[in-house]
Amino acid sequence: MTETTKPRREQIHDVASRLFSERGYHATSMRDLAGQLGMQGGSLYAHISGKEELLVEIVRGASQQFDEALFSLRDVNLPADEKLREAMFRHIQVVADNMDSATVFFHEWKHLSAEPYAQVVAWRDTIDIFYRDLVAQGVRDGTFRADLDVRAAANLILSAVNWTYTWYRPGGRLSPRDVAEQFADMLLSGLMAGELQ
Amino acid sequence: MTETTKPRREQIHDVASRLFSERGYHATSMRDLAGQLGMQGGSLYAHISGKEELLVEIVRGASQQFDEALFSLRDVNLPADEKLREAMFRHIQVVADNMDSATVFFHEWKHLSAEPYAQVVAWRDTIDIFYRDLVAQGVRDGTFRADLDVRAAANLILSAVNWTYTWYRPGGRLSPRDVAEQFADMLLSGLMAGELQ
DNA sequence: CCTACCGATCGGTAGG
DNA sequence: CCTACCGATCGGTAGG
Numbered sequence: 001m002t003e004t005t006k007p008r009r010e011q012i013h014d015v016a017s018r019l020f021s022e023r024g025y026h027a028t029s030m031r032d033l034a035g036q037l038g039m040q041g042g043s044l045y046a047h048i049s050g051k052e053e054l055l056v057e058i059v060r061g062a063s064q065q066f067d068e069a070l071f072s073l074r075d076v077n078l079p080a081d082e083k084l085r086e087a088m089f090r091h092i093q094v095v096a097d098n099m100d101s102a103t104v105f106f107h108e109w110k111h112l113s114a115e116p117y118a119q120v121v122a123w124r125d126t127i128d129i130f131y132r133d134l135v136a137q138g139v140r141d142g143t144f145r146a147d148l149d150v151r152a153a154a155n156l157i158l159s160a161v162n163w164t165y166t167w168y169r170p171g172g173r174l175s176p177r178d179v180a181e182q183f184a185d186m187l188l189s190g191l192m193a194g195e196l197q
Numbered sequence: 198m199t200e201t202t203k204p205r206r207e208q209i210h211d212v213a214s215r216l217f218s219e220r221g222y223h224a225t226s227m228r229d230l231a232g233q234l235g236m237q238g239g240s241l242y243a244h245i246s247g248k249e250e251l252l253v254e255i256v257r258g259a260s261q262q263f264d265e266a267l268f269s270l271r272d273v274n275l276p277a278d279e280k281l282r283e284a285m286f287r288h289i290q291v292v293a294d295n296m297d298s299a300t301v302f303f304h305e306w307k308h309l310s311a312e313p314y315a316q317v318v319a320w321r322d323t324i325d326i327f328y329r330d331l332v333a334q335g336v337r338d339g340t341f342r343a344d345l346d347v348r349a350a351a352n353l354i355l356s357a358v359n360w361t362y363t364w365y366r367p368g369g370r371l372s373p374r375d376v377a378e379q380f381a382d383m384l385l386s387g388l389m390a391g392e393l394q
Numbered sequence: 395c396c397t398a399c400c401g402a403t404c405g406g407t408a409g410g
Numbered sequence: 411c412c413t414a415c416c417g418a419t420c421g422g423t424a425g426g
Contacts, residue, residue, distance in 0.1 A: 022307075023307075023308075024221065024222075024223060025221075026223035026224045027308060110219075110220075110221070111221065111224060135388070138388070142390055143389065143390060144388045144389060144390055145386075145387075145388060145390050146390065148383070148388060149379055152379040152380070153383060153388060155364065156357055156379075156380055156383055156384070159356045159360035159361075160357070162356075162360060163355070163359060163360050164356075166359075167352065179349075182349040182353075186345070186349065186353055186387075187353070187383070187384075187387065187388055188387050188388050188389045189342075189387040190383075190385050190387030190389075191281075191335070191341045191342060191345060191350060192278060192341060192385045192386060192387075193340060193341055193342050194342075
């Protein structure tokens with residue numbers, strides 16, 4: 001009995017996330033969408049107001065997932081390196097658990113109209129600041145190297161966790177935890193062998 | 198006299214790279230393109246065979262730039278860490294020098310038809326292998342840590358250099374060399390302060 | 395949720 | 411390189 005039917009609106013969002021991520025927003029027609037749901041193109045408008053509403057809600061949903069995962073970490077009292085491990089894990093997990101909407105988020109946000117577009121830009125800043133604060137804290141308390149460029153470090157971390165949407169395969173060899181630990185190990189300790197060997 | 202006119206075909210490619218990167222492939226119409234060149238939509242077909250030809254050539258051009266930058270490094274005799282620095286610099290420089298076509302490359306290749314699509318997938322593998330070989334060499338000769346996961350390391354490096362297309366601004370505060378050195382410093386030495394302090 | 399339809403726009407072509 | 415046009419398809423609506 002896994003046949004419990006989701007609300008129609010939710011089904012539409014799920015299919016839209018999948019098609020937008022596979023083909024892109026502009027290459028997906030409302031008729032494509034309707035076809036996957038077994039209805040006619042015009043019937044979609046009984047449930048939604050328009051195509052862009054779908055994009056807006058997918059993008060907003062994804063950014064909220066990131067927010068919920070990361071901002072509860074903000075004031076947690078942990079050593080900077082452990083905090084970074086946990087943040088990277090949560091960040092990657094959001095991507096892994098929402099491959100479709102995360103892909104739409106990273107790929108299609110430029111097609112939003114002015115207002116939601118500006119919200120994404122503002123949101124990106126908050127995430128940037130989250131990682132900069134995390135790094136800055138680690139530098140201040142001596143966990144991280146004193147000569148770190150905080151912006152560059154945050155940028156490198158974000159590159160690692162964001163780029164996962166292009167290559168990660170849920171159900172594959174690596175769990176989100178595996179990826180996070182591998183990346184964090186390398187970022188924290190570096191690739192170089194110790195000087196003494 | 199910087200008014201030397203480029204060949205029309207090249208102008209079309211330049212404008213197409215810019216519009217495809219700004220708006221996306223499907224959201225750019227042939228009439229948009231023609232308008233920016235001061236001609237009518239139909240007139241484009243005196244110079245090109247179709248819209249997808251433009252996408253194919255932009256994508257192919259970008260991948261060739263990466264090839265030329267990286268593959269001459271393949272058999273150069275350098276310590277692995279220096280080789281990595283140089284590879285990252287060249288990789289980032291290709292992105293920085295070709296922001297438009299690099300963006301199209303990373304963003305729009307999924308819209309290619311079967312054959313050029315498969316070429317991009319195959320190309321990506323060669324780049325992946327390039328970085329894995331570089332890391333593996335460093336592990337073998339003791340430059341890099343013996344416990345490195347080669348695939349993960351290559352993946353992390355690629356995340357850093359590829360993601361630059363989303364944030365780098367040519368002519369801004371940082372040169373491609375700056376970014377490459379910052380990233381390589383952090384990747385090679387890690388973020389952690391030394392154990393003794 | 396369907397049928398039937400709207401005006402607009404798409405990539406591309408014919409003929410000059 | 412332009413004018414004029416093609417069939418196809420787009421997002422969306424009216425009326426039921």
